[in-house]
Structure formats: C-alpha cells, structure tokens
Amino acid sequence: xxLYELTLHExxxxxxxxxxxxxxxxKAVFGRIKDVEAKIQAFITLDEEGALxxxxxxxxxxxxxxxxGIPYGLKDIICSQGMKTTxxxxxxxxxxxxxxxxxxxxxxxxxxxxxxxxxxxxxAMGSSTEQSAFFPTRNPWDLDRVPGGSSGGSAAAVxxxxxxxxxxxxxxxxxRQPASFCGVVGLKPTYGRVSRYGVVAYASSLDQVGVxxxxxxxxxxxxxxxxxxxxxxxxCVDIExxxxxxxxxxxxxxxxxxxxxxxFQEGIAKGIKDTVKKAxxxxxxxxxxxxxxxxxxxxxxxxxxxxxxxxxxxANLARFDGVRYGRRDFEAENVIQMFSSTRAAGFGDEVKMRxxxxxxxxxxxxxxxxxxxxxxxxxxxxxxxxxxFNDFDLIVSPTTxxxxxxxxxxxxxxxxxxxNDILTVPIxxxxxxxxxxxxxxxxxxxxxxxxxxxxxxxxxxxxAAYAFEQNTDYHTAKPDPxxx
Amino acid sequence: MSKDFETVIGLEVHxxxxxxxxxxxxCTNEFGAKPNTNVCPxxxxxxxxxxxxxxxxxxxxxxxxxxxxxxxxxxxKFDRKNYFYPDLPKAYQISQYDLPVCKQGYLDIEVxxxxxxxxxxxxxxxxxxxxxxxxxxxxxxxxxxxxLNRSGVPLLxxxxxxxxxxxQEARAYMEKLRSLLLFAGVSDCKMEEGSLRCDANVSVRxxxxxxxxxxxxxxxxxxxxxMEKAIDYEVRRQIEAIEDGEEIIxxxxxxxxxxxxxxxxxxxxxxxxxxxxxxxxxxxLRISREWVERILQSLPEMPEKARERxxxxxDLSEYDAHLLTLTPDYLAFFDECxxxxxxxxxxxxxxxxxxxxxxxxxxxxxxxxxxxPAALADMLKLIDEGRISGKMAKDVFEEMFETGASxxxxxKEKGMEQISDEAAxxxxxxxxxxxxxxxxxxxxxxxKKATGFLVGQVMQATKGQANPALVNKILAEKLNN
Ligand SMILES: [Zn+2]
Numbered sequence: 005x006x007l008y009e010l011t012l013h014e015x016x017x018x019x020x021x022x023x024x025x026x027x028x029x030x031k032a033v034f035g036r037i038k039d040v041e042a043k044i045q046a047f048i049t050l051d052e053e054g055a056l057x058x059x060x061x062x063x064x065x066x067x068x069x070x071x072x073g074i075p076y077g078l079k080d081i082i083c084s085q086g087m088k089t090t091x092x093x094x095x096x097x098x099x100x101x102x103x104x105x106x107x108x109x110x111x112x113x114x115x116x117x118x119x120x121x122x123x124x125x126x127x128a129m130g131s132s133t134e135q136s137a138f139f140p141t142r143n144p145w146d147l148d149r150v151p152g153g154s155s156g157g158s159a160a161a162v163x164x165x166x167x168x169x170x171x172x173x174x175x176x177x178x179x180r181q182p183a184s185f186c187g188v189v190g191l192k193p194t195y196g197r198v199s200r201y202g203v204v205a206y207a208s209s210l211d212q213v214g215v216x217x218x219x220x221x222x223x224x225x226x227x228x229x230x231x232x233x234x235x236x237x238x239x240c241v242d243i244e245x246x247x248x249x250x251x252x253x254x255x256x257x258x259x260x261x262x263x264x265x266x267x268f269q270e271g272i273a274k275g276i277k278d279t280v281k282k283a284x285x286x287x288x289x290x291x292x293x294x295x296x297x298x299x300x301x302x303x304x305x306x307x308x309x310x311x312x313x314x315x316x317x318x319a320n321l322a323r324f325d326g327v328r329y330g331r332r333d334f335e336a337e338n339v340i341q342m343f344s345s346t347r348a349a350g351f352g353d354e355v356k357m358r359x360x361x362x363x364x365x366x367x368x369x370x371x372x373x374x375x376x377x378x379x380x381x382x383x384x385x386x387x388x389x390x391x392x393f394n395d396f397d398l399i400v401s402p403t404t405x406x407x408x409x410x411x412x413x414x415x416x417x418x419x420x421x422x423x424n425d426i427l428t429v430p431i432x433x434x435x436x437x438x439x440x441x442x443x444x445x446x447x448x449x450x451x452x453x454x455x456x457x458x459x460x461x462x463x464x465x466x467x468a469a470y471a472f473e474q475n476t477d478y479h480t481a482k483p484d485p486x487x488x
Numbered sequence: 489m490s491k492d493f494e495t496v497i498g499l500e501v502h503x504x505x506x507x508x509x510x511x512x513x514x515c516t517n518e519f520g521a522k523p524n525t526n527v528c529p530x531x532x533x534x535x536x537x538x539x540x541x542x543x544x545x546x547x548x549x550x551x552x553x554x555x556x557x558x559x560x561x562x563x564x565k566f567d568r569k570n571y572f573y574p575d576l577p578k579a580y581q582i583s584q585y586d587l588p589v590c591k592q593g594y595l596d597i598e599v600x601x602x603x604x605x606x607x608x609x610x611x612x613x614x615x616x617x618x619x620x621x622x623x624x625x626x627x628x629x630x631x632x633x634x635x636l637n638r639s640g641v642p643l644l645x646x647x648x649x650x651x652x653x654x655x656q657e658a659r660a661y662m663e664k665l666r667s668l669l670l671f672a673g674v675s676d677c678k679m680e681e682g683s684l685r686c687d688a689n690v691s692v693r694x695x696x697x698x699x700x701x702x703x704x705x706x707x708x709x710x711x712x713x714x715m716e717k718a719i720d721y722e723v724r725r726q727i728e729a730i731e732d733g734e735e736i737i738x739x740x741x742x743x744x745x746x747x748x749x750x751x752x753x754x755x756x757x758x759x760x761x762x763x764x765x766x767x768x769x770x771x772x773l774r775i776s777r778e779w780v781e782r783i784l785q786s787l788p789e790m791p792e793k794a795r796e797r798x799x800x801x802x803d804l805s806e807y808d809a810h811l812l813t814l815t816p817d818y819l820a821f822f823d824e825c826x827x828x829x830x831x832x833x834x835x836x837x838x839x840x841x842x843x844x845x846x847x848x849x850x851x852x853x854x855x856x857x858x859x860x861p862a863a864l865a866d867m868l869k870l871i872d873e874g875r876i877s878g879k880m881a882k883d884v885f886e887e888m889f890e891t892g893a894s895x896x897x898x899x900k901e902k903g904m905e906q907i908s909d910e911a912a913x914x915x916x917x918x919x920x921x922x923x924x925x926x927x928x929x930x931x932x933x934x935x936k937k938a939t940g941f942l943v944g945q946v947m948q949a950t951k952g953q954a955n956p957a958l959v960n961k962i963l964a965e966k967l968n969n
Binding site: 096 | 529532533534536537538539540541570572574577578579580634761764765768769770771
C-alpha cells in the first residue's frame with residue numbers, strides 16, 4: 005500500500021517504527037493530491053512548501069507522539085494563522101487571519117502538518133459544495149456526483165486518500181451528510197464539546213467542529229486532541245473529557261439501540277432503509293438490543309432549523325461590511341452604498357437568501373411567530389430525544405434520505421436540497437453528538453448510518469461505530485477516481 | 489414655561505465602567521490612548537471571534553445596582569442588537585434586552601429644599617461602539633477613519649422612570665446619579681470624556697392629565713448645562729406646538745449646541761428595527777445571592793450615610809455636609825484632613841471657600857490638587873498657634889495651591905511669619921507711641937477709637953506681620969500705664 009492510503013493510526017505506527025519519515029508521508033500525500041485533485045477539487049488552498057517544512061522539522065525532532073508529522077486538512081471556515089481562510093466566499097477571498105482557531109492551534113501543537121484548506125458551500129450554507137463561490141468539489145465515488153456539503157471538500161479529500169483526516173463543521177448535517185455521501189467516518193460532537201473560537205460562525209447555537217477520517221479509531225484520536233474546554237469560547241463546556249480511544253472495544257453486548265420510526269418513513273430511499281436495517285441486524289447479531297422508538301416532533305425540526313439558523317446567520321454575517329477586512333467596494337459614494345455593494349458583490353445567492361430569511365424572521369412583529377416559536381420547537385425536539393435516552397444508549401438511523409446526487413440536480417429547488425438535512429438537523433437542534441459511518445452501498449454509492457448519542461456521550465458513539473466497523477468491511481472499500 | 493402644562497422627563501444614562509479590561513476581550517480599557525492601540529480580533533469583530541464576559545464588569549454592574557437600590561437579577565442574559573454602522577465591528581451590539589442585570593431601583597434628589605424619589609426602571613450591560621473620526625466635517629469629509637479603542641468598553645445603561653418634572657430635577661438626578669456611581673467606584677463619570685452620557689425623553693401634558701404626552705428623545709447632551717438647556721428648549725417647543733394646534737410626533741432629536749436648539753433626527757417610522765435576539769455565544773448569566781452579598785460587603789460608604797456622619801460628628805450644616813459628599817475624592821480629602829486637625833467645621837469652611845474658589849478658577853479636580861489634606865491641617869494649626877493671621881493664611885494657601893510647598897516652608901521663605909515676639913513688638917509699639925504724642929493724648933482724653941490709627945501704624949511698620957491680638961494687648965497696656 006502507498007503511504008497516502010494509510011489511515012492516521014497506521015501512519016502513526018510507520019513513524020514510530022521508523023518505517024517512514026514525515027517528509028515521505030507528506031510527499032506521498034502531495035503526490036496523490038497532484039494525481040487526483042484536478043478531478044476532485046477538494047482544496048481551495050494548498051501549502052506544499054509549508055507542509056514539507058513542518059514535516060522536516062518533525063523528522064529532525066524525532067518526536068512522533070500524538071499526530072506529530074501526520075498531514076491533515078481544515079475546512080476553509082476554520083481560521084488558520086497565515087493561511088487564507090475564505091469560507092468559499094468572494095467576500096473573504098483574500099482574507100488571511102493572523103490567529104488560529106482553537107482547533108487549528110491544538111492540531112498544530114500536537115505536531116500535525118497542515119496541508120491546506122478545504123472547499124465547502126459558501127459560509128457552510130448548502131448540502132452539495134456546489135455553493136462554493138470558487139468551484140464545486142466532486143464525489144470520488146462518482147465524479148458526476150456531489151460530495152455532499154457543506155464540508156464536501158473535507159469528506160472528498162479524505163475519501164480520495166488525499167489526506168488521512170480533516171476537520172469540518174456541522175450546523176445541520178454538514179459533516180455527517182458528506183461523510184455519508186463519500187463513504188467515510190464523520191463525527192459531529194455534542195454542542196459545547198469542541199471550541200468554536202476562530203471558526204467563522206454560521207449559526208452559533210448549532211455550529212460544531214468535528215472530524216472526518218477513514219476509520220473510527222482515527223476519529224477518536226483526533227477528538228482526543230480537539231475536544232475540551234476553551235476559555236475563549238463560553239459555550240464550550242467544562243465537562244470531563246475521557247480518553248476516547250478507550251471506547252475502541254469490540255464489545256457492544258447489552259447496548260440498547262433505538263431506531264426512530266420517523267427516520268424510516270417515505271421520502272427515505274428504500275435502498276437506504278434496507279441497508280441501515282441490515283446494519284441494525286448486524287448490531288443485534290453482535291449482542292445489542294434493538295427496538296423501534298419514536299421521536300414525534302421530528303417533522304418540525306427542518307422548518308424550525310430554517311428559522312433559527314438563518315436568523316443567527318443574518319447577524320453573524322453582518323460583520324462582512326468591507327470596513328475592516330475582506331472585500332470592499334472602493335467605488336461606493338458613501339458608506340451605506342459601500343455596505344450594500346460590497347455585500348451584493350461578495351455574497352452568493354444562497355447566502356443572500358438565508359440572510360434575508362433570517363432578517364425577516366427576526367423583524368419586529370414577526371419575532372414571536374417565527375424565531376420564538378422555532379425555539380419552542382427546539383425544546384420539544386430535545387424533549388423527544390431525552391425521553392428515548394431514558395431507556396436507550398444510542399439511536400441509529402440513516403444519515404441521508406438518498407445517496408449522493410448529481411451535480412446540478414438539486415440546484416433549482418432549495419426545498420428539495422434542504423430535505424437532505426431532514427435526518428441530521430434534529431440532532432443539531434437538540435445539541436447531541438452524531439456520527440455517520442459507512443454501512444453499505446446502493447448502486448455502487450456509499451450509504452451512511454447515523455449514530456446519535458446522549459449529550460457528551462461521544463464515547464458510546466465511538467464504541468458502537470468501532471464494533472460495527474470491526475465486524476464489517478465497508479470502510480475498506482476505496483473509490484477509484486480513475487486517475488492512475 | 490406655560491403654567492398650564494406639566495413637563496415629564498425620563499433619562500437614559502450610559503455610564504462607562506472603569507474595569508481594567510473591556511467587557512468581552514482582554515484589551516485594556518483606558519481613555520485617550522492612540523487610535524486603534526487597544527484593539528484585538530474580538531473587539532474589532534474579526535471572523536470566528538467570540539465574546540467572553542469579563543467578571544469584573546458584572547461586579548461593577550452589581551455594585552452600581554446596589555448603589556441605586558436596584559433589585560439584582562439572579563438570572564439575566566445577553567442579546568444582539570443589530571444595525572450597520574462603520575464603528576460597530578460586528579454590526580450588532582451585545583446588549584441586554586428583556587432580562588437586564590438590575591431593575592426597579594430609585595434615588596432621592598433634593599430640589600428647592602424638597603426631597604423627591606426618582607424611580608429607576610432598569611440598568612443593563614452592553615458594549616460600547618468605536619468612534620468615527622471625520623476629516624473636516626461630516627458633510628464635507630471625503631473619508632472617515634474608524635477608531636476601535638472604545639469598541640467593547642463596558643457600559644451600564646441606566647433608565648429612569650418618567651418621574652422628573654423639570655430640567656432642574658433632571659440636573660439634580662444626574663448629579664445624584666454621578667455622585668452615587670463615583671462613590672461606588674464604578675466609573676469616573678466624566679461627561680466631557682464621554683464616560684457619562686445622557687439622553688432625555690421629554691414630553692408635556694396638561695396638568696391633571698394622567699396619560700403621558702408624546703415624547704421626543706433628545707440626544708447629544710454633552711454637559712449638565714446642555715442637558716438643562718435642551719430640556720427647557722424642548723419643553724418650550726412642545727408647548728408652543730400644542731398651543732398652535734400642532735401634534736407632537738414621536739421622534740429622536742439632537743441638541744445643537746451652536747444654535748441652542750433641538751433638531752429632528754428621525755421619526756418613529758424611521759426608527760431602526762434592531763431585531764433583538766438572544767446572544768447565542770454567551771450562556772445566560774446567573775448571579776448567586778452570595779455574589780451579591782460579597783459585592784454588598786465591598787461597597788464603600790454611600791454619600792447619604794457620609795452626610796449624616798459629617799453632620800453628627802462635626803456639627804456641619806446639612807448644606808455643607810451635602811457639598812462635602814458630592815464626590816468621594818472630596819469626602820476623602822475632608823476625612824483625611826480630620827485625622828490631623830480636629831475642627832471639621834473649620835476644615836469644611838476652608839474647603840468650601842478658598843479651596844473651591846481656586847479649583848474652580850483653574851477648572852481642576854480635587855484629585856489633581858497639589859495641597860494635600862495634611863498640609864491644610866498644618867496650615868490651620870499655624871493659624872491656631874498665632875504664627876500667621878487668617879488673612880495671611882489665604883496668601884499662604886494660594887501659594888500652597890500653586891507650588892504644593894508646605895505652609896511652614898512658605899512662611900519661612902517669604903518671611904510671612906507673624907511677629908508674636910512680645911519684646912520685639914513692644915519696641916515697635918513704643919516707637920509708634922513716641923512718634924504720635926497727639927494721638928496718644930486723644931486716647932487718654934477718652935477718644936478710644938484713636939487706637940485704630942496706632943494699630944495701623946504698627947502693622948505698617950511690621951509689613952502686616954504683627955500678631956494683631958498681641959499688638960492690641962501690648963498697646964492697651966502701654967497706653968493705660
Ligand atoms: Zn479587544
């Protein structure tokens with residue numbers, strides 16, 4: 005096997021046993037990127053020189069603890085000191101932060117080698133990465149198809165073996181959905197588990213940073229590094245952080261798994277339902293107790309999400325006014341014109357639509373009917389989950405209603421596109437941890453299974469995901485972008 | 489003012505809290521630094537930045553609330569107030585909308601000898617914006633510069649009930665509020681530096697009418713005087729309008745200092761829709777009763793308590809005691825002085841008299857005064873010891889004020905010491921008697937007033953430094969022998 009094909013933990017072993025140097029690994033990774041990137045287009049920014057430099061320093065130091073010497077990528081919404089952070093938007097096209105997001109600095113301090121910044125839907129608004137202001141990313145399993153979104157670049161790059169792991173963000177499914185479409189592991193931790201400092205905000209009460217990897221073990225390793233209290237983020241909770249690798253035990257006997265009736269209804273492709281049900285049988289076989297449960301308010305999650313998220317976004321994105329950084333219309337005659345022409349030229353249609361939606365929902369006279377009501381729905385959704393978690397350890401469902409769709413297929417109708425998030429959004433609304441792992445294929449396209457846990461119980465997700473992975477071989481299947 | 493109409497005023501006061509750092513980041517909170525030197529990615533609204541609440545700000549808010557007899561909320565939260573302006577980096581201000589940190593307080597004012605209680609509706613925390621620096625005037629400038637030093641400075645907005653009935657009461661309210669906040673030690677309350685700002689909601693209504701009239705919010709009140717004038721102008725304008733049969737419209741007006749008028753800025757219809765919603769980046773703030781208790785214990789003596797104490801301990805008049813307790817610095821000066829000199833009344837007289845006069849002349853604060861309380865006490869002792877006269881003391885005091893030198897040093901250097909040496913004075917007096925036999929005869933023939941001339945001659949001979957009491961005594965002895 006080539007070095008670029010190895011997982012994070014396999015690379016750790018190579019480095020430890022001196023079977024490979026960090027420089028060799030990084031070179032292999034860039035070799036792979038050169039081979040496939042023209043087709044995948046996962047990266048907005050690549051920094052080969054910087055990565056090689058860091059790799060050589062790692063080799064010279066000879067300390068290969070944690071992720072030292074191992075390459076990775078960041079979704080381009082995560083600020084990286086000295087490296088462009090664009091949010092795939094023209095308004096930040098040339099923005100170079102002089103600070104690192106907490107997650108970026110934690111990976112940096114652990115010795116990781118940042119390869120580049122990954123494509124996404126503009127400001128994380130989208131489910132296909134087609135909303136990138138620069139170019140769409142392709143699904144490595146079928147280049148005519150989308151990788152999902154908004155963290156499509158992260159998912160595609162990991163699936164195409166361009167990097168062993170990447171970080172993304174998930175506001176309504178932006179990690180789990182692309183992980184599912186690309187056949188990789190994607191974890192969205194509990195809201196408050198990982199710092200949001202330095203991560204450009206889309207919807208602050210829903211956004212969470214998470215991990216893409218090809219195997220569950222890698223996900224646990226990276227979560228160990230990025231999780232935990234951050235004094236710079238008041239919503240990042242000071243709750244004990246376990247060693248997540250301790251959950252990598254192939255044993256789920258007695259684990260109580262509920263599968264929600266509402267997540268297997270019409271609108272979910274039959275092939276997907278069947279695949280996930282088969283996976284549930286596997287869990288039963290492994291000793292878990294599997295039962296149907298109900299989350300009665302599920303259908304309200306999506307409409308409520310499309311009030312809460314745009315409302316917060318309308319405020320979060322207001323700072324892009326051309327005054328201090330980013331794009332500015334220098335031709336404007338006055339400041340009001342500068343604001344509006346800067347924003348008119350800087351934001352894409354989807355972003356503008358969500359800003360308008362959110363502005364409307366917060367307007368005086370509409371607040372109670374929309375935003376406030378959405379918050380109440382949110383509470384009901386959370387209560388649904390709480391109730392189920394009184395009796396169950398884990399909830400399992402499909403991650404997405406369909407497998408990856410074709411580019412351009414869903415750009416016309418936003419409502420169809422929004423339906424992609426129907427199975428993932430409730431988890432963000434309830435602030436719970438969610439994970440998508442490969443559980444099979446339909447028509448040669450990967451299917452993801454979503455695991456949903458109790459608040460701050462990422463451990464159980466990792467345990468269940470690991471057990472499934474160890475007893476199946478879906479994770480070993482690799483796409484062939486047809487380049488070699 | 490027409491006697492048919494009653495004036496109704498409510499004040500919204502913004503106070504800058506003088507915490508060490510800003511409200512949501514660790515930048516230094518100071519006035520007067522070079523533009524954009526106290527800034528960081530958080531207070532300049534960079535992508536991905538998050539606010540973290542400064543605990544000292546909450547301490548100060550609780551302190552202020554207690555000083556204003558407010559209820560301190562045990563649960564409050566922050567909200568976003570959205571509007572675009574180049575000096576507002578995030579394009580929203582983090583404020584408190586429906587759950588403020590303090591509510592339902594009051595303060596007592598006194599106008600024309602009458603005491604009145606003014607309700608305080610609420611006091612809430614928010615962050616200040618930066619400021620724009622225009623090249624030239626705002627209408628002629630081709631560009632503006634943004635200074636974000638002030639962005640993120642903690643503000644407490646204190647909203648009064650519409651309980652004030654005249655500009656005089658409004659001024660008394662502002663003075664009292666300022667005094668309370670100064671005593672609580674939460675702000676330096678300098679209107680000229682913008683650490684104390686005030687907007688006035690002004691309306692009028694016919695006497696006896698329960699319902700409030702339509703109000704105008706008057707902004708840009710940069711001094712107590714501007715506030716009084718603006719309110720008076722606005723009341724006049726509204727009454728005249730009503731008497732002319734016009735309708736008052738709800739609007740925001742600004743005080744134009746040069747023209748001494750208020751001018752309409754925007755009507756209610758044009759008012760911003762701030763689209764408040766809960767700030768998702770900050771968890772709700774819970775304030776335990778222990779926290780409030782701890783702050784209560786740390787609260788210094790408030791002016792009303794101090795006033796009672798001064799009246800009781802030093803037998804001061806209510807008026808003097810009131811003036812001495814206007815600012816904590818003033819009171820501290822007095823209190824320190826009483827450590828070295830027993831008679832509070834005399835100290836008070838000097839502070840009210842000479843000291844105030846000089847401070848006003850120089851437009852100075854007592855904190856900047858070069859005379860220290862111990863030095864004033866030393867000077868007062870010199871008077872008591874007869875080493876200087878009360879009249880000379882005024883010159884000494886002025887010199888102390890100018891140079892900061894000790895009174896002892898001043899009278900030595902300037903040869904100002906009073907001549908209290910009986911033998912020396914005896915010789916001088918004898919000379920005067922010898923030179924003026926006629927006057928002495930007049931005296932001995934019953935013209936007692938003649939001593940006045942002789943005392944005058946002695947003073948002239950001693951350049952005014954003779955101890956007058958001693959001169960009188962020795963002269964009487966000599967003349968009556
Ligand atoms: Zn700052």
